[in-house]
Amino acid sequence: MASNNWAEFRGLEASVDLAIQMKCFPLQIESDSSLLVQVIQGSYKSPWALHTIAADCKSRLEDYSWSICHVSVRANMVPDALAKKAIIFAEATIWRSWPLDFLHLPLLHDVVQLPYCRIVR
Incomplete structure (x- = not known):
C-alpha cells in the first residue's frame, strides 16, 4: 500500500x-x-x-x-515543507545550517501568525 x-x-x-x-x-x-x-x-x-x-x-x-x-494544513506548514523537501531528496542529505533556506518563510509565518505549540515537556 x-x-x-x-x-x-x-x-x-x-x-x-x-x-x-x-x-x-x-x-x-x-x-x-x-x-x-x-x-x-x-x-x-x-x-x-x-x-x-x-x-x-x-x-x-x-x-x-x-x-x-x-490541525489545519495551514497550521502544519513547517512539517509540510519538510515532508515536501524529503520527497525531493532521494539520498541522505546533511544540512549544515539552521534554519534551512527553504524553511525561513514557513517558520516566520508559523511563529508570527499562528498559534505555535509543538513540544510540551
Missing part, C-alpha cells in the same frame, strides 16, 4: 517510537490528517493495514500521558 494515508500512519509510528525513546511526555500529537486523528480516537474504522499501525501506536502509548488533535 503506497498512499498519503499510509505515509501519515507510518509517520505516526516513527514519531511514537521517537517520543518513547526520548521520553517526550506528556505528548501532544498534531496531524492535518483527519483520517489519522479519527482512527486513533476510535471514531472511524480504517482499512486493516492502517488500523494495525494505529492499534500498535495506541498500545505502545497506553502507559504514557498523550493526546491527539487535528
Whole structure:
C-alpha cells in the first residue's frame, strides 16, 4: 500500500517510537490528517493495514500521558515543507545550517501568525 494515508500512519509510528525513546511526555500529537486523528480516537474504522499501525501506536502509548488533535494544513506548514523537501531528496542529505533556506518563510509565518505549540515537556 503506497498512499498519503499510509505515509501519515507510518509517520505516526516513527514519531511514537521517537517520543518513547526520548521520553517526550506528556505528548501532544498534531496531524492535518483527519483520517489519522479519527482512527486513533476510535471514531472511524480504517482499512486493516492502517488500523494495525494505529492499534500498535495506541498500545505502545497506553502507559504514557498523550493526546491527539487535528490541525489545519495551514497550521502544519513547517512539517509540510519538510515532508515536501524529503520527497525531493532521494539520498541522505546533511544540512549544515539552521534554519534551512527553504524553511525561513514557513517558520516566520508559523511563529508570527499562528498559534505555535509543538513540544510540551
